[in-house]
Amino acid sequence: MNWTDERVELLRKLWAEGLSASQIAAQLGGVSRNAVIGKVHRLKLSSRGRAAPAQARQKKPKPAAPKAAKPAAPPPRPVPQTVGATALKVEFEPEPAPRPVTRTDDGVVVPISRRLKLVELSDRTCKWPNGDPLNEDFHFCGTASKDGSPYCAYHARLAYQPVSDRRRAR
Incomplete structure (x- = not known):
């Protein structure tokens, strides 16, 4: 279906x-409701909210207020306008993120980071990233790693958790 000038004017x-x-x-024929909505948005036609009866849409002249009258009532609250499908949008409160379960082990100590850059890493240094890679302050842990692991003992415990712990966390 093509949107001719006549059909757009009728729309x-x-x-x-x-x-x-x-x-x-239905009046245009050969076009879906969604096509009409899409064309209305592309034409940037004004949103209307709920249709009101014709009598309510006409403005009634306000009577002149007497000079020594009581204070006027507060103005009515504005009705929020809906645009597109936002009338059905449901807003949820974000759920708090689950806290990672870290196991403590008496033999593992949190290392003091050596704050190495990428070019300073070797096969025997911890490659645990710290910070945002786009920031100047980004660095790697850099403490000694053992047994060919890319991480020190502390970061290996964080990175490699037993299957039973991962299933329990779900």
Whole structure:
């Protein structure tokens, strides 16, 4: 289906009259409700919220307030406008991230980082990254690693957890 100038003008007219996207699609024929909604968004036609009765849309003149009148009532609260499919958007409170379970071992001590750069690493240094790689302060642990492991004893305990612990954490 092509959007001809005549069909676009008819879409604009029907949209301004307050017809729903489904009603407009039915009148245009050969086009889906979603196609109408997409075209309305591309044309940047004004969002309308809920359609109100024609009588309520007309502005009524306000009566002149007497000079010695009581204070006016607070203005009505503004009604939030919805744009697109945000009317159905559900906002959830973020769930707190699960805290990683770290096992303590009396024989393992948290190392003091040597703060090595990438070019300073060797086969016998811990390659545990610290910080954001895009920052100047980024570095690697750099303490001694054993048995050909890429990590020191402390970081190896963090990186390699037994299967039973991982299943329990889920």
